[in-house]
Amino acid sequence: MNTAAAPNTRAGRLAARLAATETRLSGLVLPDSAGWLARARAAALGRVKAMGLPGKRDEYWRFTDPADLLTPEAKPAEVFQITDEPEMFMGIDRLKIVFVDGVFSPDDSDPLDGEGLEITRLSDVAATDIHWAQDLYGTLEAEGQAPVQRPMAALNTARATDGILIRVTAAVTRPVSLVYQRRGDCADLILHHLIRVEGGAQMTLLENGPGAARASIVTEVELADDAQLHHVRAMGRDHQRRAHTHMFARLGARAQFKSFTLTMNGALVRNESMVWLNGENGVAHLAGAALGDGMFHHDDTVFVTHAAPGCESRQVFKKVLHHGAVGVFQGKILVKQPAQLTDGYQLSQSLLMDDACQFLAKPELEIYADDVKCSHGSTSGEIDTDQLFYLRARGVPEDEAKQLLILAFLAEALDEIERQDLAEDMRLRLKRWLNRHAD
Amino acid sequence: MLEINNLHVKLEDEDKAILKGLSLDIPAGAVHAIMGPNGSGKSTLSYVLSGRGGYEVTDGTAKLDGEDLLDMDPEERAAAGLFLAFQYPVEIPGVGNMTFLRTAMNSQRKARGEPELSSGDFLKLVRAKAKDLKIDADMLKRPVNVGFSGGEKKRNEILQMAMLEPRMCILDETDSGLDVDAMKLVADGVNALRSEGRSFLVITHYQRLLDHIKPDVVHIMADGRIIKTGGPELALEVENNGYADLLSEVSA
Numbered sequence: 255m256n257t258a259a260a261p262n263t264r265a266g267r268l269a270a271r272l273a274a275t276e277t278r279l280s281g282l283v284l285p286d287s288a289g290w291l292a293r294a295r296a297a298a299l300g301r302v303k304a305m306g307l308p309g310k311r312d313e314y315w316r317f318t319d320p321a322d323l324l325t326p327e328a329k330p331a332e333v334f335q336i337t338d339e340p341e342m343f344m345g346i347d348r349l350k351i352v353f354v355d356g357v358f359s360p361d362d363s364d365p366l367d368g369e370g371l372e373i374t375r376l377s378d379v380a381a382t383d384i385h386w387a388q389d390l391y392g393t394l395e396a397e398g399q400a401p402v403q404r405p406m407a408a409l410n411t412a413r414a415t416d417g418i419l420i421r422v423t424a425a426v427t428r429p430v431s432l433v434y435q436r437r438g439d440c441a442d443l444i445l446h447h448l449i450r451v452e453g454g455a456q457m458t459l460l461e462n463g464p465g466a467a468r469a470s471i472v473t474e475v476e477l478a479d480d481a482q483l484h485h486v487r488a489m490g491r492d493h494q495r496r497a498h499t500h501m502f503a504r505l506g507a508r509a510q511f512k513s514f515t516l517t518m519n520g521a522l523v524r525n526e527s528m529v530w531l532n533g534e535n536g537v538a539h540l541a542g543a544a545l546g547d548g549m550f551h552h553d554d555t556v557f558v559t560h561a562a563p564g565c566e567s568r569q570v571f572k573k574v575l576h577h578g579a580v581g582v583f584q585g586k587i588l589v590k591q592p593a594q595l596t597d598g599y600q601l602s603q604s605l606l607m608d609d610a611c612q613f614l615a616k617p618e619l620e621i622y623a624d625d626v627k628c629s630h631g632s633t634s635g636e637i638d639t640d641q642l643f644y645l646r647a648r649g650v651p652e653d654e655a656k657q658l659l660i661l662a663f664l665a666e667a668l669d670e671i672e673r674q675d676l677a678e679d680m681r682l683r684l685k686r687w688l689n690r691h692a693d
Numbered sequence: 694m695l696e697i698n699n700l701h702v703k704l705e706d707e708d709k710a711i712l713k714g715l716s717l718d719i720p721a722g723a724v725h726a727i728m729g730p731n732g733s734g735k736s737t738l739s740y741v742l743s744g745r746g747g748y749e750v751t752d753g754t755a756k757l758d759g760e761d762l763l764d765m766d767p768e769e770r771a772a773a774g775l776f777l778a779f780q781y782p783v784e785i786p787g788v789g790n791m792t793f794l795r796t797a798m799n800s801q802r803k804a805r806g807e808p809e810l811s812s813g814d815f816l817k818l819v820r821a822k823a824k825d826l827k828i829d830a831d832m833l834k835r836p837v838n839v840g841f842s843g844g845e846k847k848r849n850e851i852l853q854m855a856m857l858e859p860r861m862c863i864l865d866e867t868d869s870g871l872d873v874d875a876m877k878l879v880a881d882g883v884n885a886l887r888s889e890g891r892s893f894l895v896i897t898h899y900q901r902l903l904d905h906i907k908p909d910v911v912h913i914m915a916d917g918r919i920i921k922t923g924g925p926e927l928a929l930e931v932e933n934n935g936y937a938d939l940l941s942e943v944s945a
Contacts, residue, residue, distance in 0.1 A: 639746065644783040647743050648797035648853060649771035649804065658796065662787025662836075 271306035278307060278324065285415040291379065294392040298411035301396065305405045314402055317582040317614040318524055318553040323406060323498050328442040328468035331494035331521070339686055342462035342488050346675070348431035351418055355436060356443030356466050358416050362435070370424025370455065376417035376446060386450045386476075387419050394474040394502035398528040401588075402557065407500040407526070410472040414446030422449070422481075425456040434463035436492065441466035447473040451481035453506075458673070459483060464490030464520075469497040477509035479533055484672045485513040488680070489523060493549065496522040507533030507562070514671045516680050517544040517552055518687050524553040524582075531558070531565035531593070541570040541670035543684065546579035547691045553582035554602070560593035560623075567597070572667045573604040574660055575611035576691055583632065586618040593623045600630035605637065605663050657688045694892045695719040695742075695861050700753035702734075702741050702917075711737045713917035714753070717894075719861075719910075724893040726903055728928060729914035730936045735896045736780060738914075739865040743777040744770050757861055771797075772804035776859030778850040780866040785837040790849070793837045794819060794856055801857060822855045826882050843870035844878075851882040862886070863894045868902035880905030900932035913939055 279302065284295050308320045322329060349371075352362035358375055366373040379387055392411040398404055420430060434443070443466035451457055455478075465471070477483055489497060497520065503511045517523055529538045544552040558567045573581035583602035604613035613634040621628060637659050645655035664684060671677040695717070702712040711734045719725045729735050741748050742755055744767035755762045757773055765773065785793065799809045810818070823833060826848045838846050847867055854862055864883070868876050883893070883906050895906055903911070903925065911927040912919045913936070921927065921939055931939070 640783045641785050643745050643767060644779070644785065645793075645797075646767035647745075647771055647777055647779075648793070648857070649768050649801035650796055651768050651800060651804075652766065654796070654800065655768075658788055658792075659785070662785060665787040 267311070268306065271309060272303070275303060275306040278326070279303065282413070284412055290383070290388045291391065295412045298392050298395070298408045301399060301408040302405050302412060305399070305403045305408070307405050307409070308403075314555070314584070317584070317616075318522070318551065320406070322496055322522055323468070323470075323524075328440055328466070329496070330439040331467035331492060331496070332439060333436045334464070334490070334492040336491060339683065343431055343460050343676075343679070345679075346429060346431070346460070348429040348460060350431050350433060352433045352435060353416065353443070353445065353465070355438050355441035356416065356434075356445060356469070358418075359435075362433075368426065368428060368430075370422060370426045371430070371457075372421040372423070373430075374419040376419060377415055379419060384419065386421055387448050390448050390450060390474050390476055391446070394476070394504055394528075395472060395500070397530075398500075398502050404500060404526065404528075406470065406498055407472050407502075410444055410446055410470045410500070414444045414472065417446040417448070419448045420450070420457070422451040422455045422457045425454070429458035429460050431460040431462070434461070434465035434469070434490070436464050436466055436495075439467060443469040443471070445469075445471045447471070449473065449483065450476045451478060451483050453478040454480045456482040457484070459485045461485070461487040462490065464492035464495045465497060467495060469495070469499070471497070471499045473499075473501050475501065475503040475511065477503065477505045477511055479506040480508045481506065482510040483512075485511070486671055486673075486676050487513070487515040488683075489515065489517045489520065491518050493519045494521050496520070498524045499526065501525070501527045503528070503538070504530045504532055505536040505538060508535045509533060510537040512539040512670060512672055513541070514667070515542040516683070517542065518683075519546060519550060520552065521549055522551045524555060526555045527557070529558045529567070530561060531567065532561050534562045534564050536562065536565040537567075538565070539568045539570075539670050541568070541667045543572050543664045543667045543680070544581060545574045545684065545687050545691075546581070547576040548578060550575070550579035551582070552580070554585070555582075556585040558587050558598070560587070560589040560596045560598065563592060563594045563596070565593065565596055567599070568670070569600040569602070570667045570670055571602045572664050573613065574607065574664070575604055575613065576607045578610035580611070581613045583613075583615040583617070585616070585630070586620065587628055587630070589619075589621040589623050589626050589628065591622040594625045596623060596626040596628065598626065598628035601666070602632045603663070604634040605660060606634055607636070653692050657685065657692065660688055661685065694721045694758060695894065696754075696756045698754045700741070700755060701751045702737060702748050703751055705747050705749045710751075711748075711917055712741070715914075715918055717912065717919060719892045719894060721892055722889040723910065724887065724895065724906065724908045725910045725912060726895040726897060726908035726928065727912045727914050727919075728897060728900075728931055733914045734917040735914055736865055739777055739863050739896060742770075742863060743767060743775060768800065769804070771857075771859075772801045774860035776854050776857060776862045778847075778854060778862065778864045778867050780869060782838050782846040782850055784839045786839050788837050790833050790835055790837050791819065794853065797853070798856060819856060822852055825885065826852050826855070827878060828852055844872065844875035847871055847875065847879050848882070851879055855882060855886060860890060861892050861894070863896070865896045866898065867895070868897055868899065876902060877905060900928040903928045915940055
């Protein structure tokens with residue numbers, strides 16, 4: 255009797271997937287490292303091999319085909335030169351840390367120190383014992399494998415050679431700014447960042463730039479009690495790039511985590527966020543504005559776990575889609591039994607500018623506590639003709655009226671940006687994008 | 694100022710005629726009122742004149758100072774001086790009332806080749822006009838019509854009219870949903886704008902608004918046509934006897 259499971263059963267599919275994963279990873283050599291980092295990488299590779307790499311048939315990848323994220327080589331992507339607007343965050347006083355095609359560039363970066371900050375490169379920690387980093391590296395990623403598997407994040411933990419480790423010990427006002435520049439057409443970037451914000455400390459983290467032809471970025475964030483992290487990310491305008499990011503954040507009591515992402519263009523972008531509200535009265539806001547025209551596939555996949563009482567979470571994701579662009583939102587709020595008085599809010603909306611566009615949304619609530627306030631809404635639609643006519647009847651030309659309405663549609667996401675100057679800058683960039691893509 | 698001649702309009706998607714040969718001539722400085730029963734086509738007339746989609750003009754003309762209105766986009770009509778105070782003002786979440794007003798004003802100025810208003814001048818102007826209509830700073834800051842009461846929405850319409858200073862104002866059932874005090878406030882706002890160079894077309898179901906905004910001419914509209922024209926006394930007649938007598942009189 256044949257002991258191998260039939261290929262069309264669940265067990266059979268898993269066996270086939272694990273075999274394919276084994277083949278795909280057979281030539282993989284983990285980065286040279288010793289000590290705790292080597293152990294963390296080996297453990298992560300073990301996780302990948304136990305889960306298998308994702309496939310299109312996975313529930314969690316139903317709307318986004320991971321194939322291009324899995325190929326041994328990144329598909330080439332033309333570097334997009336931006337000449338028509340200032341560099342992102344240019345006017346902001348910030349501590350700049352620059353990566354070129356995924357490699358830290360000391361020449362382009364500021365010195366890695368600042369008051370209240372301890373900054374180290376991942377590639378420099380292998381030999382040293384940085385206890386907090388040792389405790390964090392791969393830990394939240396591993397925890398984030400349940401209830402939904404994220405093998406690509408584990409693969410990043412195993413393979414990342416560069417990244418930045420930041421420990422914040424005070425209320426830091428000058429933002430730390432990670433800049434991902436591109437030079438080559440084929441670069442395949444793998445970065446893994448760690449951020450620990452100590453009790454009562456604060457920081458703003460900026461990220462910008464397309465990164466590479468293909469980017470995998472995992473960030474693990476630990477917020478102690480009363481800590482705050484504000485995260486604002488702009489992913490560049492490259493049309494052909496692919497990116498898969500994971501943001502894992504664990505919050506202590508009264509901690510605040512606010513994250514906003516602006517995405518314009520991109521053949522494939524999947525931003526996953528996994529947030530745990532583990533202490534009382536924590537606050538997590540996740541927001542995004544994504545605009546695409548034509549070859550554009552943007553996926554926001556969010557999972558917020560309320561594990562402690564009195565926490566607030568907000569998800570506000572807005573997409574503007576033109577000419578067959580595709581938007582995906584998978585968002586879940588899980589409220590565990592102890593998390594009484596949870597305030598959970600989730601909104602995902604898209605504006606479809608023509609019939610060829612698609613918005614695929616899977617909003618989910620799973621609630622085990624009985625005294626909670628949770629709401630979710632997901633809509634897709636066109637520009638409201640009554641609103642458009644009202645504006646035109648007051649003399650606003652059609653294109654301008656449309657732009658005003660699209661910006662109004664995006665406003666609720668932009669409102670999640672804490673700093674007004676950053677929000678205004680984003681708004682101007684959105685406006686310019688809309689001008690370039692008005693038809 | 695506004696000349697409508699033999700206007701025929703049907704719904705775009707349906708073979709349903711709504712206006713069936715309507716003619717109307719409103720000279721500069723005049724206030725005309727149109728009254729009529731439900732379904733007579735009053736609101737359609739206001740929408741067709743302001744350029745809303747969904748209607749098809751099958752015959753006739755509508756001209757503003759000799760210019761063909763029907764050939765213009767809605768924004769061009771607005772810049773030419775036409776203003777419709779909506780029966781149901783539209784809520785626009787995410788667009789601040791001030792931004793809206795300023796964008797509208799400057800769009801019209803731009804279309805007419807006039808310089809844009811500076812933000813200082815604009816603020817001064819909007820504050821003064823808002824005060825007359827008892828519109829507070831909070832209402833100016835809020836998104837357009839969002840969370841406004843019925844009365845606030847109508848006052849906001851009149852504020853827009855006062856700011857944009859159109860030549861031809863169409864008021865579509867501006868009295869609907871207003872209590873007596875709110876109606877007085879709105880009417881005062883309208884009366885303050887009456888001038889030699891500005892005309893009004895006041896569409897209403899009821900005579901009571903016309904107690905406050907005194908019309909020069911009253912038209913009775915039924916089944917897509919003007920069936921009777923007279924002075925203010927015609928409105929009183931409707932108030933006392935209803936439309937039935939007038940309708941039978943015409944069909945007889």
